[in-house]
Each structure stands twice: as structure tokens, then as C-alpha cells.
Amino acid sequence: MEWSTHEVVSATGITSRTLRHYDQIGLLKPSSLSAGGLRHYNQLALVRLQRILLLRELGLPLADIAAVLEGQSSDITALQQQRQHLLRQKERIDAQMRSVEDTINALRKGETIMPKTMFEGFDHSQYEDEVRQRWGDDAAQRSNTWWDGLGEQGRQRFQQELEDLNDAWDQVIAECEAPVSEAAQDVAERHVRWLGSSWQTAHMPRSAVKGIAQMYVDDERFAANYTRVSPAGAQFVCTAVQHYADQHLTEEP
Amino acid sequence: MEWSTHEVVSATGITSRTLRHYDQIGLLKPSSLSAGGLRHYNQLALVRLQRILLLRELGLPLADIAAVLEGQSSDITALQQQRQHLLRQKERIDAQMRSVEDTINALRKGETIMPKTMFEGFDHSQYEDEVRQRWGDDAAQRSNTWWDGLGEQGRQRFQQELEDLNDAWDQVIAECEAPVSEAAQDVAERHVRWLGSSWQTAHMPRSAVKGIAQMYVDDERFAANYTRVSPAGAQFVCTAVQHYADQHLTEEP
DNA sequence: TCTACTGGATGACGCTACGTCAACCGCAAG
């Protein structure tokens, strides 16, 4: 008692293409072929197909299903792995859903996805109130959106580059080079690029960079980053960055 | 102020292949090319890249991201759709996880994934106790596993074919054909195949089919399905199916 | 007997978002 492709198709709801695919990859061979190469499946094949479809509905990849059916791997093991896999997927989706919700809420408040401020690298949560006072609520929220959107890797890289920069500044400060020296200007360029890597409007005007640099002197919390080897460190960094901005940046795009 | 591929790569954590891919599909063109075709990105491009990566982390497909960035579709709309999409995925994964758990538990109790009984089509939950009494707990649980593994479409098809069969039986019974008539035997063949579509061991022995057919008479709940047009309907179906089994089925594989 | 129709068959390409070679190229240092 054998069944034709059409019969199997209408009984199981899969397509003939699927049957041929399973034949091609060796997952389910027809029990016999009739004239013209027509595929026919006997009960043995149908049982195998049922198992395939059952495991497929559980989300197992066909390769794993094949391994289970060939007895090369335990069904329990495969399903436990699948459970782990599903768990990871679930967590990822949950995280994405939260981010999507947050971003939608941010957008509804009339914000753009692009904007950002330049504070995140120092300490994101610690200075939020400060950001709010100086640049308004919008800036703080935009900042959050950007920072959250960066992802863990992005945040780590951003922080890492900041630390590397601080080390580089410490070094040129310790070497008593002038702020306009080549070594200091090289670090200044890196610093500006680092700022630019999180600067979210099209053009980063010279005045913005110079204003930020000025803050490194005016705000002791930022200054603290650059006075580790010398009290004059903050002024050094400020001068170096402002000089670089004067030399290489423009006010208008 | 432009950045090379290498700089963009190390700043964002994406690969150069990704940048070239985005170039190919027109999602992010480099702002300029230098000798040898080297790609360079200015701030405008980097801003765009930041938005791309943000939306990518939310799980949006690149095509949707492109549409948003080109202003062809609203960002809020796109994210709301994405939220729906994630919700559907979440539900699917949750369902799969439950099924995987159930199947693992069934397997731990020493059961095979394959087995099944022939009751599901009539009423799956209603007769569970009955199945348990006649065939033991194992059979009932295997039955659940199989039934659950079928999926909603599979269950609907299984039910639909049963209803079609019942209608076909009603018709031949009403036409006063003999159980051995060609018309009745045609329906019997369909009936046996329907049984076989859910029969999960390799061979369906003649005696099993005949036993099931006998139940259509002995068990009034099954009989009720075939006595809608005539009180003799159940006996008719039983005789027809048993005759078919005698003619076309074997005891051993 | 010719023809249309059924119910398939076999390629082959398409889809997502890149990873992963292989082969090559321009420029700079040794």
C-alpha cells in the first residue's frame, strides 16, 4: 500500500516541493519510483515523515532531525539543546521588544532617533541630571535612546576608546609636550574623532568641539579625568583640542 | 574629516564585509573613494550608519531600515510593525518551548515519539479516559504527543478528512449499496488510508484494522457517527472496512 | 489518432545578511 505525492501532500499539508527537498537532502527517500520518476511513499516512509514533521514543528533544523532519525544523536539530547536554543531566542526577542517599546515612546515624544549628547562616555547615569539641566529633558532622553541602542559591545568599545584616550593624554602630559606639539595634536585628533563617533547630527561645528573642550576645564568632574598626572592636565587637553578644532574643523558644514 | 574602512570597523565593531554589503545594496554609500577603490566615510555617513545599526539591533530587516532612512516609511510605523512581528515570534517560540518540554517529559518516561492511537479524530480530549483504560497510560500520553505535534493545520485536516469520510459513508449507506460494492469499497479504502495517516508503527496489520472496525459496532460512541441515516450504518461500515482489510491488507509487514 | 489535461518531474534562481575563501592591487618600508 503506497501513496502518491499528491496523496501525501493533501494528507499532511506539506508541499510537493518539500517532499522533493527532503528527497534531495536524503532526509526522506520515497519507497519507490514509478514511470516518469513519480515518487511513492509506503507506511514506513509516512511514519518517518510524521516524525520529521513533529520535530520540525518543535523548531529543530532538518540536519538535527536527520541525526535523530538515523539514531546518530539522542532525541532527548537534541530536544534539550533545542530548549536552550529557544530560550536564547526568547531572551533576545524580549530584549528587542523592550528596546522597540522604548524607542517608540521616545519617537512619540517628538524625538529623533539620531540625536545624542557627548556625555555618555564619562558616566552615563551619573550625569543625567546635569545633562537635563544644561540641555533640557530632550537631550537626556535622546542620550538614553542612543546609549541603549548602542548595544553592549558598542558601549564597551566606546568606553574602551575613552580609557585609551585618557591614557594617551596622561602620556603626552607626562612627557611635557606642548598642546600644539605633534604628539598632542595626534591625540587631539583621536579625541575629536571619538567625539564624532557619537555625534549624531550631520555636522559637528568647530564651536561645539571648542565648547566641549572648555568644559573639561570648567567642570571639575570632567577635569578629574585629565588631572591624574598633573593639575594642569585639563587645561592642556582643552588647549590641545581647541587648537586642533581651529586648525581642522569648520563652523558650517 | 573622513574615516577609512578600518577606522569605521574598529569604531563600530561591524566587519568590512558588512560595510561592503551595505554599499552593494545601496543602504550606505561611502562618501568618497580613494586610490584602489578604498572606501571612506564622512560624518554624514557615520550618522547614517549609527541609525542603521540602532534599527538593526531592534531586529528590523535591512530593507525596512532603508525605507525608514529614505523617509519612504515612518519610523514609528516601522517599529510598531516590528513590535507586532516580535510578538508573533515570541508566541511561536513560547508554544514551541511548551511542546519541547512536553515531548522531553514523554521521552523521559520511556516513550517513543512515533506512537499514536486511532481515537484522536473522533474526539481527542473527550475519550482520553477511555483510551487510558483500554490501552494504558502510555497510549494516552503518546496520543497527546502525536496530536499536539500535528499542529493546528494538521489537526484541522485530520478532522476535515474524518468529516468528509462520514459524509461519504452516509451517502453510500443512503444509496443502499452493499458493503462489498465498489462504491463502498472505495470509501473503505479512503477510511483505511485515513487510519494509516495517523498510524505510527511501521505496519498496520489486518487484524488491527478489523479490530478497529469492529469497535464501530461495539462502541456506541463510534457507532453514532455512522447511524445518522440508518441504524444499520455502523454494521455497514464495519463490514465494508473488514472486507477491504481482508482483500488488501496483510497481517505481517 | 491527435490533443488537451492531470500530475507529476527536473533544474535553476530567489530570499536574509552577511561569513569565508581566493585572487589581486596600490602604496610604503626594508
Added chain:
DNA sequence: CTTGCGGTTGACGTAGCGTCATCCAGTAGA
């Protein structure tokens, strides 16, 4: 002149089929 860096352009592979385009065998109707 060669080596190395930092890239470039193809081109194929991934999972699981969907979707053509083309062809073919057997059957029923004219």
C-alpha cells in the same frame, strides 16, 4: 625588488523551501 598592510572585487555557502520555466507519461475526449 620584495614583503606586508589594508584593503578591493568576485563568487560560493548558509536554511528551507517558494516560485517559476520547461518537460514528460498516462489518460480521456474529439
